[in-house]
Amino acid sequence: MNLINENSPKRSLNSVLIGENVIINDFVNAYKCSIDDGSKVGAFVEIQKNASIGKNCKISSHTFICEVVKIEDCVFVGHNVSFINDTFPRATNDDGSIQTDADWQVMETIVCEGCSIGAGSTILGGIKIGKNAIIGAGSVVTKDVSPDTIVVGNPAKVLRKIK
Amino acid sequence: MNLINENSPKRSLNSVLIGENVIINDFVNAYKCSIDDGSKVGAFVEIQKNASIGKNCKISSHTFICEVVKIEDCVFVGHNVSFINDTFPRATNDDGSIQTDADWQVMETIVCEGCSIGAGSTILGGIKIGKNAIIGAGSVVTKDVSPDTIVVGNPAKVLRKIK
Amino acid sequence: MNLINENSPKRSLNSVLIGENVIINDFVNAYKCSIDDGSKVGAFVEIQKNASIGKNCKISSHTFICEVVKIEDCVFVGHNVSFINDTFPRATNDDGSIQTDADWQVMETIVCEGCSIGAGSTILGGIKIGKNAIIGAGSVVTKDVSPDTIVVGNPAKVLRKIK
Numbered sequence: 161m162n163l164i165n166e167n168s169p170k171r172s173l174n175s176v177l178i179g180e181n182v183i184i185n186d187f188v189n190a191y192k193c194s195i196d197d198g199s200k201v202g203a204f205v206e207i208q209k210n211a212s213i214g215k216n217c218k219i220s221s222h223t224f225i226c227e228v229v230k231i232e233d234c235v236f237v238g239h240n241v242s243f244i245n246d247t248f249p250r251a252t253n254d255d256g257s258i259q260t261d262a263d264w265q266v267m268e269t270i271v272c273e274g275c276s277i278g279a280g281s282t283i284l285g286g287i288k289i290g291k292n293a294i295i296g297a298g299s300v301v302t303k304d305v306s307p308d309t310i311v312v313g314n315p316a317k318v319l320r321k322i323k
Numbered sequence: 324m325n326l327i328n329e330n331s332p333k334r335s336l337n338s339v340l341i342g343e344n345v346i347i348n349d350f351v352n353a354y355k356c357s358i359d360d361g362s363k364v365g366a367f368v369e370i371q372k373n374a375s376i377g378k379n380c381k382i383s384s385h386t387f388i389c390e391v392v393k394i395e396d397c398v399f400v401g402h403n404v405s406f407i408n409d410t411f412p413r414a415t416n417d418d419g420s421i422q423t424d425a426d427w428q429v430m431e432t433i434v435c436e437g438c439s440i441g442a443g444s445t446i447l448g449g450i451k452i453g454k455n456a457i458i459g460a461g462s463v464v465t466k467d468v469s470p471d472t473i474v475v476g477n478p479a480k481v482l483r484k485i486k
Numbered sequence: 487m488n489l490i491n492e493n494s495p496k497r498s499l500n501s502v503l504i505g506e507n508v509i510i511n512d513f514v515n516a517y518k519c520s521i522d523d524g525s526k527v528g529a530f531v532e533i534q535k536n537a538s539i540g541k542n543c544k545i546s547s548h549t550f551i552c553e554v555v556k557i558e559d560c561v562f563v564g565h566n567v568s569f570i571n572d573t574f575p576r577a578t579n580d581d582g583s584i585q586t587d588a589d590w591q592v593m594e595t596i597v598c599e600g601c602s603i604g605a606g607s608t609i610l611g612g613i614k615i616g617k618n619a620i621i622g623a624g625s626v627v628t629k630d631v632s633p634d635t636i637v638v639g640n641p642a643k644v645l646r647k648i649k
Contacts, residue, residue: 169332169495172512172529186335186352187367189512189529189547198421203335203352203369204385204513206529206547206565216421218414221352221369221387222405222530224547224565224605236414239387240405240445242548242566242605244623249602251544251562258524258542276412279387279405280445280463282566282606282624297407298445298463298477300606300624314477314624314640332495349498349515350530361584366498366515366532367548379584381577384515384532384550385568399577402532402550403568403608439575442550442568443608443626460570461608461626461640477640 161194176207179215193225202239220279231271238279238297243269245285272307292322324357339370342378356388365402383442394434401442401460406432408448435470455485487520502533505541519551528565546605557597564605564623569595571611598633618648 166173170186178184179197188201192209195201199213202221207213211225214233219225222240229243245266252258267285271277275289278297289295289305296312296319305311310319329336333349341347342360351364355372358364362376365384370376374388377396382388385403392406408429415421430448434440438452441460452458452468459475459482468474473482492499496512504510505523514527518535521527525539528547533539537551540559545551548566555569571592578584593611597603601615604623615621615631622638622645631637636645 170335172496187350187513187530200421204350204367204530204548216415216419218412218421222367222385222403222548222566226565234413234415234419236412238405238407238412239389240385240403240548240566242564242623244564244605248620249544249562249564249604250560250600251602252542252560252600256542256560258526258544274413274415276414278412278445279407280443280606282604284623294411297405297447333498350513363584367513367530379578379582381575381584385530385548385566397576397578397582399575401568401570401575402552403548403566437576437578439577441575441608442570443606457574460568460610 161196185221196233214273226266228266228268229271230268232273232275234274235271236276237271238277238281240280241277242282243285244283245269247285294322324359348384359396377436389429391429391431392434393431395436395438397437398434399439400434401440401444403443404440405445406448407446408432410448457485487522511547522559540599552592554592554594555597556594558599558601560600561597562602563597564603564607566606567603568608569611570609571595573611620648 161177161179164176172189174191177194183200185203187203190207193207193211195213196215199217201219204222207225208227211229213231217235220239226243271289272291274292277295280298283301290307293305294310299316300314302315308322324340324342335352337354340357346363348366350366353370356370356374358376359378362380364382367385370388371390374392376394380398383402389406434452435454437455440458443461446464453470456468457473462479463477465478471485487503487505498515500517503520509526511529513529516533519533519537521539522541525543527545530548533551534553537555539557543561546565552569597615598617600618603621606624609627616633619631620636625642626640628641634648
């Protein structure tokens with residue numbers, strides 16, 4: 161992979177590791193993350209530091225991928241999906257000072273190979289979404305999802321296994 | 324309507340048919356779609372190919388309008404609304420190759436004249452939203468909505484008819 | 487505070503009152519609003535006229551803050567949060583003309599000091615969110631939230647008080 165810096169009108173890419181045949185749309189903000197071979201990133205996407213995207217993934221428009229989210233190969237992330245890495249985020253500390261990286265412990269989320277996450281979903285921090293699982297559109301995922309399983313709703317519940 | 328191409332720092336418009344008195348905000352990504360007379364498109368909106376927007380519509384910021392969505396005249400689409408055109412999206416085929424247009428059948432969604440879709444809603448593929456219907460904010464619409472009807476929730480259910 | 491106008495490739499800021507040490511990310515659209523000392527605004531955020539953001543707030547990426555929303559000091563607004571100021575929005579009037587500011591009455595929403603609003607939430611118009619309250623991720627807030635209270639779900643219900 162190659163380390164890319166592009167500060168153009170349409171893209172803000174700072175220290176992004178990019179593989180072969182990666183397509184990054186207009187209006188993308190990404191920094192200190194990696195995007196592996198063959199993956200596509202839609203418009204209005206932000207990808208934060210220490211996030212990694214595997215090979216042949218589709219990250220659809222308006223999606224936010226936060227720090228330390230690990231997306232394995234062949235994952236579909238729909239439009240307007242939000243990841244989270246902090247259960248009780250606060251703007252400031254008890255003394256009123258604004259919080260910085262030093263003030264929270266990020267929770268790692270893993271989206272395993274072959275998963276699909278439907279548009280408009282929210283994925284809480286510290287979650288593991290098992291291989292080939294499907295998250296229905298508009299779901300709020302609050303706990304781990306087993307492999308080959310479809311979950312839907314707010315909070316997301318198992319709809320059925322995938323045969 | 325006039326066929327517009329604008330690749331400026333604030334807008335990526337490729338082969339967009341635009342009517343009279345259309346207003347397109349900054350940070351918009353649209354291609355091979357049409358936007359008819361008097362309609363307004365907010366910031367951070369993406370409109371995909373073969374989508375059509377009627378006359379005097381408001382498409383609010385952060386909204387994603389996907390392929391083959393047909394929005395009739397006088398429709399309000401709130402902020403941060405996502406449309407979908409594929410029930411089981413996957414990033415790749417069984418052989419591991421990334422999916423292209425040839426690998427899925429898009430499902431047409433129709434939003435009939437005079438509808439209002441509340442902010443933060445997700446509209447699944449293949450849905451018809453009848454004339455003057457209202458989709459409450461934050462709803463996930465999984466089936467057709469009758470005309471003059473208010474639906475809310477995840478999944479969206481009928482709240483009441485509009486008198 | 488200083489009145490800022492910046493029409494650069496990465497930012498559209500028109501008549502924005504900005505305090506000391508404010509950080510505004512790339513791809514931000516804001517007009518006729520105020521952002522007080524020490525606050526941060528993420529990428530792909532829109533802030534409309536007559537909205538105000540207090541001191542030491544974090545407004546995360548993809549969030550939409552509409553007209554007359556008042557955010558007090560030390561508030562965390564997660565990614566992809568939508569505010570609303572109109573209960574029954576319509577694109578056009580009964581005579582078919584497109585609605586303008588003169589055609590609706592905006593409803594003021596107040597987010598009190600120290601609150602946290604989780605990612606992917608939607609906040610209806612006319613709501614008061616009490617001091618230090620927490621809105622769980624993916625919630626749809628349809629009524630006032632008491633101080634020191636956690637609410638979650640669609641529609642959001644009280645989970646528990648914060649001790």
